[in-house]
Amino acid sequence: MRLSALGGAFRAALDLVAPPRCLACSGDDALHAGLCRRCLALVGGPAADPCPRCAGPLGPGAPVGACQDCAALEPAFVAAVAAAPHGGLLGELVRRAKYGRDELLAVPLATLLAEAVAAWPPARSVACVVPAPTTARRRAEHGFHLAELLAESVARRLRVPALPRALVRTGDPPPQAALHRAERRLAARGTVEPPATRGVTRGLARLGLRVGADDALAGRRVLLVDDVLTTGATADACARALLRLGAADVVVAVASRA
Secondary structure, X not given: OOOOOOOHHHHHHHXXXXXXXXXXXXXXXXXXXXXXXXXXXXXXXXXXXEOOXXXXXXXXXXXXXXXXXXXXXXXXXXXXXXEEEOOOHHHHHHHHHHHOOOHHHHHHHHHHHHHHHHOOHHHHHEEEEEEOOOOHHHHHHHOOOHHHHHHHHHHHHXXXXXXXXXXXXXXXXXXXHHOOHHHHHHHXXXXXXXXXXXXXXXXXXXXXXXXXXXXXXXXXXXXXXXXXXXXXXXXXXXXXXXXXXXXOEEEEEEXXXX
């Protein structure tokens, strides 16, 4: 099903108290977020003891305040939250929305993510919301950009501006789902930039010059929104670009955590 991206139809769907049928199974009447009682039970919840930095499992022997991966790799973002694990229903809805070109499935994803963010303490000081960017080719393939729809919903809930054009993809890396952890981090490097600094950021950095800060970001906490966080490679690349724009720090919110 195709709706006009970021248009009135999507906003109207988000405002529905109870769509007539569950958006996930088309069976029972929807109870909340466009989902029926059975599908809501399949959503699951975040990890019982998540890493505060990346929202993944801490794992045994993890350092205080971070999982082993975050302690070793030190991502540019300082905290992350996920509405649910990727192995649950939300992960399935992400795949169906993106690869099945079903924009209406963004409604439960956006609603549940906005609720998770609203209850998340690091979001209280967020000044604006930025979606992880995509390429023109992938936007055309999917028919819309899911991260933008999620970011708009989260921004509305937090009552802060959404900045869908704050970042651009400067390269077209292979789909992240096909890559291993190390390959993802390498593929993501240098593929996200602020639009105004595209092509010159590295040269300025080599000269010891700082990219000019955007007024909406300068000295403020920015919330980066995406549909899935797996290794954190894309979120790290986006956070680094936002910091070059002058953001004080970057926190991340995703619909599902793989």
